Amino acid sequence: MAPPDAPRTPGPDRSPPPVLDARLRLERDGFGLDVDLEVGPGEILALLGPNGAGKSTVLRALAGLVPLTGGHVRLDGREETATPVERRPVGVVFQDYLLFPHMSALDNVAFGPRRQGLSRAGARERASALLAHMGLSEYARVRPRRLSGGQAQRVALARALAVRPRLLLLDEPMAALDASTRIDVRARLRSLLEGFDGATVLVTHDPLDAMVLADRIAVVEGGRVVQQGPPADVARRPRTAYVARLVGLNLFRGTAEGTTVTLDPAAPAVSAGTGAPPPEDAGAARVEVHEAHHGPALVAFPPRAVALYPRRPQGSPRNAWHLTVEGTERFGDQVRVHLAGRPSLAADISPAALAELGLTRGDRVWAQVKAAEVECYPG
Amino acid sequence: MRSGRSPWILVLPALTGLALLVLPLTGLVVRAPWSTMGERLGDPAVLTALGLSLSTATAATACSLLLGVPLAWLLARTEFPGRRLVRALVTVPLVMPPVVGGVALLLVLGRNGILGRHLDAWFGVTVPFTPAAVVLAQVFVAMPFLVISVEGALRGADRRYEEAAATLGASRAAVFTRVTLPMVLPGVGAGAALCWARALGEFGATITFAGNFPGTTQTMPLAVYVAMRHDPEAAVVLSLILLLVCLAVLAALRERWTNT
Numbered sequence: 001m002a003p004p005d006a007p008r009t010p011g012p013d014r015s016p017p018p019v020l021d022a023r024l025r026l027e028r029d030g031f032g033l034d035v036d037l038e039v040g041p042g043e044i045l046a047l048l049g050p051n052g053a054g055k056s057t058v059l060r061a062l063a064g065l066v067p068l069t070g071g072h073v074r075l076d077g078r079e080e081t082a083t084p085v086e087r088r089p090v091g092v093v094f095q096d097y098l099l100f101p102h103m104s105a106l107d108n109v110a111f112g113p114r115r116q117g118l119s120r121a122g123a124r125e126r127a128s129a130l131l132a133h134m135g136l137s138e139y140a141r142v143r144p145r146r147l148s149g150g151q152a153q154r155v156a157l158a159r160a161l162a163v164r165p166r167l168l169l170l171d172e173p174m175a176a177l178d179a180s181t182r183i184d185v186r187a188r189l190r191s192l193l194e195g196f197d198g199a200t201v202l203v204t205h206d207p208l209d210a211m212v213l214a215d216r217i218a219v220v221e222g223g224r225v226v227q228q229g230p231p232a233d234v235a236r237r238p239r240t241a242y243v244a245r246l247v248g249l250n251l252f253r254g255t256a257e258g259t260t261v262t263l264d265p266a267a268p269a270v271s272a273g274t275g276a277p278p279p280e281d282a283g284a285a286r287v288e289v290h291e292a293h294h295g296p297a298l299v300a301f302p303p304r305a306v307a308l309y310p311r312r313p314q315g316s317p318r319n320a321w322h323l324t325v326e327g328t329e330r331f332g333d334q335v336r337v338h339l340a341g342r343p344s345l346a347a348d349i350s351p352a353a354l355a356e357l358g359l360t361r362g363d364r365v366w367a368q369v370k371a372a373e374v375e376c377y378p379g
Numbered sequence: 380m381r382s383g384r385s386p387w388i389l390v391l392p393a394l395t396g397l398a399l400l401v402l403p404l405t406g407l408v409v410r411a412p413w414s415t416m417g418e419r420l421g422d423p424a425v426l427t428a429l430g431l432s433l434s435t436a437t438a439a440t441a442c443s444l445l446l447g448v449p450l451a452w453l454l455a456r457t458e459f460p461g462r463r464l465v466r467a468l469v470t471v472p473l474v475m476p477p478v479v480g481g482v483a484l485l486l487v488l489g490r491n492g493i494l495g496r497h498l499d500a501w502f503g504v505t506v507p508f509t510p511a512a513v514v515l516a517q518v519f520v521a522m523p524f525l526v527i528s529v530e531g532a533l534r535g536a537d538r539r540y541e542e543a544a545a546t547l548g549a550s551r552a553a554v555f556t557r558v559t560l561p562m563v564l565p566g567v568g569a570g571a572a573l574c575w576a577r578a579l580g581e582f583g584a585t586i587t588f589a590g591n592f593p594g595t596t597q598t599m600p601l602a603v604y605v606a607m608r609h610d611p612e613a614a615v616v617l618s619l620i621l622l623l624v625c626l627a628v629l630a631a632l633r634e635r636w637t638n639t
Contacts, residue, residue, distance in 0.1 A: 065542055086549055092546040094542075096539075100540060100544075100561075101562070115548035
């Protein structure tokens with residue numbers, strides 16, 4: 001069986017054929033996009049990535065708003081690559097929702113069906129049913145500017161679904177909301193999306209949105225998918241510094257030889273917080289893991305698995321490194337200590353432990369991690 | 380009052396400017412022959428000129444909307460060679476003396492004009508010195524106001540709404556009529572109001588191209604000019620009417636726009 005974090009490859013063994021089968025190649029202004037996506041019926045794929053990674057371009061290409069320079073877009077096996085935007089079976093929930101300000105919520109939702117040739121009455125009937133499904137019947141006559149963020153999001157979702165799309169695209173659906181309403185709106189969005197039997201692709205830069213809303217995450221960096229898998233796998237086994245930072249793990253690249261991983265000195269270690277390169281004193285750091293591997297490997301462990309000691313610890317853990325304190329910051333009810341050396345990493349300790357250790361910038365300290373806490377996977 | 384602290388070097392010219400704008404209007408009201416106002420307003424000549432002015436200015440605005448909105452869309456939303464030149468040409472009538480526009484129109488559409496010659500020979504149509512000529516002259520000087528205003532509104536509009544409409548199945552024409560146009564409606568309204576006001580006050584191009592025939596081409600401004608020479612009181616009355624019509628339109632539009 002392939003590791004869960006390996007890119008999914010189309011295979012005859014997967015039971016339902018994908019709704020979306022896209023191979024997106026795009027060159028524009030020195031930016032290259034090279035992304036392959038497959039999304040099954042009812043599946044929700046989140047594109048997670050930093051700003052400028054090309055996530056929104058992927059969405060625009062799928063919708064037909066930007067032309068591809070190569071590749072294809074197929075929906076239910078039908079070729080849609082050259083279909084103009086207004087005839088693609090695609091619904092889009094835009095960032096900021098973009099509800100037409102001069103129309104009522106009902107007319108916004110009825111707009112699509114009307115353009116598709118439905119009678120005025122038929123379009124309104126479909127729009128009413130969708131608004132009712134979204135729990136917004138009493139807001140049918142209201143103009144968009146009178147709606148709250150969460151309500152506007154649901155009207156936008158209803159509007160996108162009203163054209164009966166096979167592919168639903170959501171561009172940063174949570175970005176327009178304030179923090180206090182996000183939790184409720186996110187949970188509600190998830191349950192509303194579950195009723196859709198087509199393919200859903202949503203773009204976000206917030207890992208929490210991706211984790212809660214999606215069945216599968218594709219991490220996009222520099223116009224390419226660098227990691228793909230179920231949210232739990234992505235969270236546990238990040239493959240790039242960006243993902244490690246998002247999910248809050250210390251991540252190192254190295255070479256495994258049995259249960260010992262020699263960390264790559266060439267590529268500076270990436271930790272959950274600090275990006276400082278290690279000083280050039282010691283040799284290559286080694287990490288002991290609990291399962292044997294061979295060849296290129298990634299090791300990851302959470303900052304809270306790191307314990308700090310003023311002197312070299314005695315006993316079972318073999319992962320002990322002598323490191324320099326770079327700085328400290330509050331992190332929830334813990335304190336995050338950034339440590340430089342071989343390897344550079346972040347450790348979360350309690351404020352009491354910090355007081356006991358009396359750490360300040362430049363102090364030397366021993367950090368240790370139990371082998372059982374270290375996740376090791378092929379790199 | 381904090382006005383005492385304002386520097387006189389600004390206050391003095393400001394008050395002079397205000398006086399320059401307000402005093403003539405006050406003079407108009409003060410010197411109006413109020414005692415004979417009733418019968419003067421009922422004068423068929425006055426009513427004819429007023430009717431002609433209102434109908435031609437409205438027709439000119441309608442023409443400008445019909446032609447100018449698409450022109451503004453072309454300038455704001457498409458890229459074609461010479462677009463900047465076209466835009467410059469559209470604004471020429473804004474800065475040109477209207478009387479020059481009248482001469483130009485006469486050279487093109489006059490009985491011996493470049494196009495007018497053929498219109499006369501083939502269809503027996505002569506444009507100059509007809510109400511149609513009045514409308515044409517007004518469109519020539521007033522349409523640029525509308526085009527500039529609508530183009531600005533279109534450039535300021537958020538294009539992403541048009542993309543949203545496209546993803547919902549709207550053709551380019553449907554996007555324009557259902558989304559773009561309603562969203563820039565305030566800009567179109569402001570442009571139309573400017574256009575109408577400019578058409579109502581049009582004088583130079585009209586008298587050159589359409590002449591000054593009572594009943595057919597003598598609009599209010601021309602009537603004021605003629606009356607000024609033999610019956611100044613009549614000129615005052617006509618001017619007062621023009622002023623009131625403009626104020627009424629301005630008030631109506633303000634009311635409408637500030638409420639929505």
